[in-house]
Amino acid sequence: MYYLFALATAGLAVGSPLQPRQSDPCTAIASKGWYKPSQVLSCLQSFPYNETLRNNVVDVVSKTFNFHTSVSFHLNMPDPFTDDTVDIQGELRRIGSTRYDSDFALHQDVSKNVKRLNDGHAGYINYCYDSLFVTYLPFPLAVLARPDALDVQNIHIVPEASTVATAEFGSDAVAKWQAALGRNLTDAIDESAAISGGYQAKTTRQNAFFSSYQRATTEWSYRLGDFAQWSLPVKGDSVTLRLVRNGTNTEETYTVPYLSRAGSSTIAFTDAKSLWANNCVATPSTNGASYYNKVQAKTKVAADKPRFQPDPEIAPIINGRRQPISSLVADGPLFDVSLPSRLAPPTSISGSGALQFYLLDDKKTAVLVLGSFSGSFAGVQKGILDGINNVKAKGATRLLVDVTNNGGGYICLAAWLHRVLAGPGPGTEPQPGLDGSVRAQDLAQKITAKIVANNTGVDPSGEMLYNPLSWRDTNSKRFPANFNWLDPAINMRINDVPDKFSQKIGDDCIPYDLTPPATKPFEFDNIAILNNGRCASSCSLFTISMRTKYNVKTVVVGGKPGTTQQYCGVVGGQSLNFAAIDSDVKTAGLKNDPLAPSDFIGDNYQGITWKLGYSILDQNKFEEFQTHPAQFAFPLLPSTVNNPVALWNDITKRLWPN
Known part of the structure; x- marks a missing residue:
């Protein structure tokens, strides 16, 4: 293991204006293998700028953002989220009048500015470029404390680095890295946090720089971190590391190459033409379709789950x-790397997929691992009940809930876990979730008015997002079919800009599919929630409810020393994407309305936060813009980093020493 003293990176690869192409740079990277990032970049930059594509992207993204709830808030974000201030519609207008050297340069401008929102629900992806090739460095990092002096923390190459590199990348790549065997690293962490997007809190984006683990559907997976893995080949071909080996004071310098390989979802190609045809053109899953157009619906059979996303693009009816x-x-594969077997926990007591239950050696502490709120809707509900019953039968009196890298999923699974752990009471009845509102801009109001005017004619099966039959009031009473819940809209003035939202609506998670327990299974003092700050969406809804309503313990491990860690981020209330909005627009017969977004020409994806949940403590504010500092921030040790069982035991002893 090495203590990473500092690093200096090569300058960004810079593209020049396109010249008449003498040869096709994409043919050189068509075969499976490892390539220099500059080779990949040459291919990506070879696609010429096209004004029609620029105008199409700007039209779809900007009009889709009219449904995004947070646009006006981002004009001047509150502390500690001031870094997230951006006029996204203004940036899109600028992009719409800018000429670029290449189509890739256009993509970079759109992507970088959308990421400035630091809202993981509002991600923009162009599958022609994002993780078409993934760029790696075999040095995942972590901030580790000295076991005998926890306040002494430094950035280390993790102990398992060589194991991960050999297992995941093979001997060929490892040989290249071994053969190879400026800037302050703090600056590199901050620069990465400035462009990575995803989470509002800067500390959480900093945490993404480092390696971590996650329970995936079929295995324990390994996240290399933003230092060691990139979705675009724009970091240059190498990085210079200055290292100090353990047990020495001597600084050693190495220049190590970045290496790129095709992403796991990339469709094979032989040249630029086939790359574009196979990976860059809109597919049946790119755009929406009328719910009642059988021809369109038939083409969307295979469109349930776009690449990289853990959940269906349109929420299923269950x-x-x-x-x-x-x-x-x-914007890249979630589970491409496996956690080394020596670090993976043993067989669980109960559970399946991303849901697993364990009992620690103290025989008092159960661990519920929940890598996401996705998967089998019925299976997760039953798995939670069965797992709790199993660990309690074995004597467990405490519960540690590990939601490390949990990016969300079904809202009602988060509500179900909340209800099961909290039991019946004012915190879970009449509903366990948050009240919320959606943005009520003009096109949304037109869609709702169409449905209300002729509900059985426009949406006979109740498929549409804006159908009042899909929603309840704050007393959990379902809206009638002829109720226009967006009219009148609630007029708000946000950062001196007028905006419109719907009336408050309740969640739609009751009645439950299963009978919840009559009592809470654990005392609240004996429940703690653990993660690395990267708990978002439905995970945030769950953790905020448990912390705010019942004062359960929240713990964040790792991260940049001396910072205030947030135990969750990107709360939202409900996330959607362009395809879902487009389906409502088309079903309502409003695709030709000037406010309606066009269809994407390319294979693109745009997400949004469609509904914002109101704060538990202040029903006049949205929870999204509140701070959520962790009660405890504990350092990682050489013995606990990316070692779940060792970490659980360490955290348990700190929280419950008796």
């Missing part, structure tokens, strides 16, 4: 009602 989703948009 047991007669559409199950709302709140999850992050990913």
Whole structure:
């Protein structure tokens, strides 16, 4: 293991204006293998700028953002989220009048500015470029404390780095890295946090720089961190590391190459033409379709889950009602790397997929691992009940809930876990979730008016987002079919800009599919929620409810020393995407309305926060813009980093020493 003293990176690869192409740079990277990032970049930059594509992207993204709840708030964000201030519609207008050297340069401008929102629900992806090739460095990092002096923390290359590199990248790549065997690292962390997007809190984006683990559907997965993995090949071909080996004071310098390989979802190609045809053109899943156009619906059979996303693009109807989703948009593969077997926990007592239950050696502490709120809707509900019953039968009196890197999923699964752990009472009845509002801009009002005027004619099966039959009031009473819940809109003035929102609506998670317990299974003092700050969407809804209503313990591990860690981020209330909005627009017969976004020409994806939840402590404010500092921030140790069982035991001893 090395203590990473400092690093200096090569300058960004800079593209020049396109010249007549003598050869096709994409043919050189068509075969499976490892390539220099500059080779990949040459290919991506070879696609010429096209004004029609620029205008299309700007039209779709800007008009989709009219449904995004947070646009006006981002004009001047409150502390500690001031870094998230951006006029996204103003930036899109600028992009719409800018000429670029290449189509890739256009993509970079759109992507960088959308990421400035630091809202993981509002992610923008162009599958022609994002993670078409993934760029790696075999040095995942972590901030580790000295076991004998916890206040002494430094940035280290993690102990398992060589194991991960060999297992994941193979001997060929490792040989290249071994053969190879400026800037202050703090600056590199902050610069990464400034462009990575995803989370409002800067500390959480800083945490993304480092390696971590996550429970995936089929295995324990390993996140290399933003230092060691990139979705675009724009960091240059190498990085210079200045290292100090453990047990020495001597600084050593190495220049290590970045290496790129095709992403796991990239469709094979032989040249630029086939790359574009196979990866860059709109597919049946790119745009929406009328729910009642059988021809369109038939083409969307395979469009349930766009690449990189853990959940369907349009929330499915389960047991007669559409199950709302709140999850992050990913611009790269979520689970491409496995956690080394020596670090992975043993077989669980109970659970399946991303839901697993363990009992620690003290025989008092149960651990519920929940890598996401996705998966089988019925299976997760039953798995929670079965797991709690199993660990309690074995004597567990405490529960540690590990939601590390949980990016959300089904809102009602988060509500169900809240209800199960909290029991019946004012915090869970009549509903366990947050009241919320959606943005009520003109096109949304037109869609709702169309439905209300002829509900059985426009939406006979109750498929549409804006159908009043899909929603309840704050007393959990369902709206009638002829109730226009967006008219009158609530007029707000946000950062001196007028905006419109719907009336408050309740969540739609009751009645439950299963009978919840009559009593809470654990005392609240004996429940703690653990993560690395990267708990978002439905995960945030769950953790905020448990912390705010019942004062359960919240713990964040790792991260940049000397910072205030947030135990969750990107709260939202419900996330959607362009395809879902487009489906409502088309079903309402409003696609030709001047306010309606066009169809994407390319294979693009735009997410939004469609509904914002109100604060538990102040019903006049949205929870999204409140701060959520962790009660405890504990350092990682060489023995606990990316070692879940060792970490659980360490945290348990700190929280419950007796």
